[in-house]
Amino acid sequence: MTMRDYDLVIVGGGPAGMAAAVAAVGAGTDKDRTLIIERGDHLGGILNQCIHNGFGLHTFKEELTGPEYAERYANMVREAGIPYETGTMVLDITKDKVVTVVSRKGVEQIQAKAVILAMGCRERPRGALGIPGTRPNGVYTAGTAQRLINIDGIMPGKRAVILGSGDIGLIMARRLTLEGAKVDAVFELMPYSNGLNRNIVQCLEDFGIPLYLSHTVVGIKGKDELEGVYVAEVKDGTPIPGTETFWPCDMLLLSCGLIPENELTRAMGASINPLTNGPKADDNLETDIDGVFACGNVLHVHDLVDYVSKEAAAAGTNAAEYIRDGRNSTAGQLGIIPGNGIKYTIPVSFHKGDVRNDISLKFRVTGIYKNASVTVKAGEKTVFTRKMRVMIPSEMQDITLKKDALNDITEDITVEVTE
Ligand SMILES: Cc1cc2nc3c(=O)[nH]c(=O)nc-3n(C[C@H](O)[C@H](O)[C@H](O)COP(=O)(O)OP(=O)(O)OC[C@H]3O[C@@H](n4cnc5c(N)ncnc54)[C@H](O)[C@@H]3O)c2cc1C
Structure with missing residues (x-):
C-alpha cells in the first residue's frame, strides 16, 4: 500500500475543515504539506443542501445561502493553494496518526504529524x-x-x-x-x-x-x-x-436531534464526552490523543455555521502551533465541570498554568433562564460572572475566559447558572 506523508491532514471538507485548513496555513503550516480529505464530490459539507439564507451574518456581515457561504471558504482554500481530495473517504486513523483512505485510486495510507477531525454530524x-x-x-x-x-x-x-x-x-x-x-x-x-x-x-x-x-x-x-x-x-x-x-x-x-459523526474518533481511541457525543477537547481543541484536534459539528452540534468557522479557525491555528513546536500537549490539565443548569461545556479541560490563548467557552443550558447569571468558579473564587438576559437550550452560549485569570488557578473550575 502506498504511504504518503503530510504535516496536517484534515478529515472533512465542510465549513469546519475548510476554515481549519485556511487558519493553519495562515499560522505557518506549509500549504503543500496540508491536505483536506472529503468523501463527497465537492467541498462545502452539509451547507451545499441548505439553499435557504441566514448564513454568514457574523462572519461576513451579510446574509448568504448555505452554498454561497461554503463557496466563500472553498475560494479561500483554493486561493491559499491548499490541496484537497474529494471522493475520498477516511476509513481509519491510528493513534500514531496514520490515516487510511479509500478513493477511486484504491486504498492508501497517509502519515500525518497532526490531524484535525471535522466530519460533521448526522441526524437521529x-x-x-x-x-x-x-x-x-x-x-x-x-x-x-x-x-x-x-x-x-x-x-x-x-x-x-x-x-x-x-x-x-x-x-x-x-x-x-x-x-x-x-x-x-x-x-x-x-x-x-x-x-x-x-x-x-x-x-x-x-x-x-x-x-x-x-x-x-x-x-x-x-x-x-x-x-x-x-x-x-x-x-x-x-x-x-x-x-x-x-x-x-x-x-x-x-x-x-443531531449526533456527532464519531465512529473514527471512537475507533482511534479518543475519549468521548457522553454529554456531547463528540470527543473530549481541551482549551487547544485537542482531543486526548496527542496531535489530534476536533472542531465543528463533530465536536458538538452548533446552531450557526459562523460559530463553526470561528471554532475551526482556532483548531487550525492550534494545530499549526503543535506542528511547529512538536510538543506533547495533552498533559497537565484541570477540568471544566458543568454545574447547575449547564448541559455541557467546550472545552472540558485547560492546561494548568499554561493557557496560551483566551478560552472561548461554549455551553448550552438545560432549561429556559431569564435574567440569570453564568458564573465560573474555582472553589470559592469567582473567575467569571455575567448576567444573561435570556438563555434557552437551543442556543449555544459563548463566553470568553481570560488566560491571565486562568493561569493562576490550581483546581478544576465549575460553570453554573445562578438565578
Ligand atoms: C439542514 C440544516 C440547516 C442549517 N441551517 C443553518 C442556518 O440557517 N444558518 C446557519 O448558520 N447554520 C445552519 N446550519 C448549521 C451548519 O450548516 C452546520 O453547523 C455546519 O455545516 C457544520 O459544519 P461542519 O464542517 O462541522 O460539518 P459538515 O457541514 O457536515 O461537514 C462535514 C464534512 O465531513 C465529511 N466527512 C465526514 N466523514 C468523512 C470521512 N470519513 N472521510 C471524509 N470526509 C468525511 C462530510 O462528507 C462533510 O462534507 C444548518 C445545518 C443543517 C444540517
Whole structure:
C-alpha cells in the first residue's frame, strides 16, 4: 500500500475543515504539506443542501445561502493553494496518526504529524427514536428530505407532519410549503422548541403552521406507504393515554436531534464526552490523543455555521502551533465541570498554568433562564460572572475566559447558572 506523508491532514471538507485548513496555513503550516480529505464530490459539507439564507451574518456581515457561504471558504482554500481530495473517504486513523483512505485510486495510507477531525454530524433516525408502528415508505429524516428536494429534485410527498422542532425540521416545514406540499403541524416532545426563535417565526408562524409543544408521535399507520401518524400529548416525557389523535399524511419528517459523526474518533481511541457525543477537547481543541484536534459539528452540534468557522479557525491555528513546536500537549490539565443548569461545556479541560490563548467557552443550558447569571468558579473564587438576559437550550452560549485569570488557578473550575 502506498504511504504518503503530510504535516496536517484534515478529515472533512465542510465549513469546519475548510476554515481549519485556511487558519493553519495562515499560522505557518506549509500549504503543500496540508491536505483536506472529503468523501463527497465537492467541498462545502452539509451547507451545499441548505439553499435557504441566514448564513454568514457574523462572519461576513451579510446574509448568504448555505452554498454561497461554503463557496466563500472553498475560494479561500483554493486561493491559499491548499490541496484537497474529494471522493475520498477516511476509513481509519491510528493513534500514531496514520490515516487510511479509500478513493477511486484504491486504498492508501497517509502519515500525518497532526490531524484535525471535522466530519460533521448526522441526524437521529427512526430506529434511534423507537417510534412504534409499521415501516412504510414516507418516513424521512428532515435532512434526507432536504437533500431529495434541494439536490436531487425529488418531492417526497404531498402532505407532511414533522416530529421535532430542531432547525432542520423548521426549515423543511417552510421548504415543503414553498414547494406546494401541505404541512399540517410540527410536534415537539419538550415543553420548549429546540430550534432558533427566528426559524420558528420565519418558517412556521409566517406560513401558519402550528407548533404543538409537549406532543409526540406514538404510532405509524401504513403497510407499504405511510397513511398517517398517531400523536399524543406528553407529560414528564411520557405520552398521556387517551390523548391520541390521528393525523393523515404521506410524509413524516424527523427532526429529533443531531449526533456527532464519531465512529473514527471512537475507533482511534479518543475519549468521548457522553454529554456531547463528540470527543473530549481541551482549551487547544485537542482531543486526548496527542496531535489530534476536533472542531465543528463533530465536536458538538452548533446552531450557526459562523460559530463553526470561528471554532475551526482556532483548531487550525492550534494545530499549526503543535506542528511547529512538536510538543506533547495533552498533559497537565484541570477540568471544566458543568454545574447547575449547564448541559455541557467546550472545552472540558485547560492546561494548568499554561493557557496560551483566551478560552472561548461554549455551553448550552438545560432549561429556559431569564435574567440569570453564568458564573465560573474555582472553589470559592469567582473567575467569571455575567448576567444573561435570556438563555434557552437551543442556543449555544459563548463566553470568553481570560488566560491571565486562568493561569493562576490550581483546581478544576465549575460553570453554573445562578438565578
Ligand atoms: C439542514 C440544516 C440547516 C442549517 N441551517 C443553518 C442556518 O440557517 N444558518 C446557519 O448558520 N447554520 C445552519 N446550519 C448549521 C451548519 O450548516 C452546520 O453547523 C455546519 O455545516 C457544520 O459544519 P461542519 O464542517 O462541522 O460539518 P459538515 O457541514 O457536515 O461537514 C462535514 C464534512 O465531513 C465529511 N466527512 C465526514 N466523514 C468523512 C470521512 N470519513 N472521510 C471524509 N470526509 C468525511 C462530510 O462528507 C462533510 O462534507 C444548518 C445545518 C443543517 C444540517
